Amino acid sequence: MPGALPLLGHAPALIRDPFGFLLSLRDHADDRGLVRIQLGWMPVYVVTTHERLHDLLVGQGRRVEKGRFFQRLKRLAGEGLSTADGELHRRNRRLIQPMFSKERIAGYSEIMSRNARILAGSWRPGQRVDIYEEAAGYSIDSIAMSLFSSDIGTPAVETIRTELPVLLDMLLKRAASPKFLDRLPVRYNRLFDRASHQLSSVIDQVIGTARAGGHADEHDDLLAQLLREKDLEDTQVRDEVATLLFAGAETTASTLAWAWHYLAHHPEVDQQVVDEVRQVAGDRPVTIADVPQLTTLRRVLDEVIRLHGVTFLMRRTIEPITLGDTTLPAGAEVAFSMYAIHRDPAVFGSDAHAFNPDRWLDHPDIKRSFMPFGGGNRKCIGDQFALAEATIAVAEVLRSWRMEPLPGHTPQQVISAVARPDRVPMTVQPREPGPTAGSH
């Protein structure tokens, strides 16, 4: 791959124009879809096709570990699910998986549905809102209240609401930069350290109060389920709680905000979604049972996650692995970008960068090339949680409100765990009742 600088390699290009850089890699890949770049002194193989990504995550999943990139996240997420490796990951994934079963998600969905109605009820006609901030508030509340359903969580939810966005904004930059930069006495390091300290201590406090008050015997939220696991010590419970907050808040908030953005710019799709919601749910609250029936909305969400998904992840090989017919040695660093792979014109067509939810109807085979939640043993544990949360919120809000984008403003993508929008200012206007409103 051309453009490497001495010592820094391609890191400056990645930091200067991350999306352009990630998209450009496919043009330099060999015919198996692999390209070698240089991050600082470290050679990194980048996987640029969905076939090789499948080989890496599903075929070779047990021969790779999370590696350097995720080690940098341990300061915040400790040995939680997304950062742990090997036996520890296997054991904890087995313990935590049942907490995301269909039945459990049905329980959490009642919180989502209530929060979505609170959000929809909080606006005045003609009010200007930043829909990304609104979506972030909704998704932090939904994951935090699924974790701590009772009053013990109230101070924690407040702290999480203020401190989590500070951490999320800096997380990827820190993970991609050399460790010594973390210790420089500059403002953003101080902010990060303060936020990280406050968040850990508030989670510790909640765990302490929960243990003392017999929370696990009286409640059935995620925290209670974690506390009931005899094999998890309190520090591990804290790591899992922090992990679920990091992994679950921004990803869904971004999906929601982009969905509302695109719907506001595509009135015909917006109308189809509203008609569908009215037909399926009438005027009653939208529930988990409605989610599988809201198929137009699902295509909208798939399209948003395709366009603005997870930006950059890495693995390290534990032993030699084969991707296609290329063998990589043990200890090799491998990177991939769902964002770039899901915009490949060879798979998604010449309009790969455009919002077109009908592509999922017209070309159902593209589903095979779509891995927004990863795959294999490290597949997202919250995929169904996220889809329920986003579907319920879009449906509930859109049924009552029409969004008018601020004229002349185009949201910009910000590089984070996902390609989130910077600001999405909207004016909200009440939607006229539809012909099926009131009927069940």
Ligand code: HEM
């Ligand atoms: C649209 C929303 C979301 C997207 C696109 C997404 C995407 C992903 C991806 C791609 C991975 C795999 C990372 C890797 O291979 O290194 C992952 C892992 C994970 N996600 Fe999500 N995620 C979303 C929402 C959520 C939610 C809502 C939660 C929690 C409630 C969550 C919790 C996790 C956890 C704990 C892991 C680590 C799993 C493991 O390694 O065993 N995610 N997510």
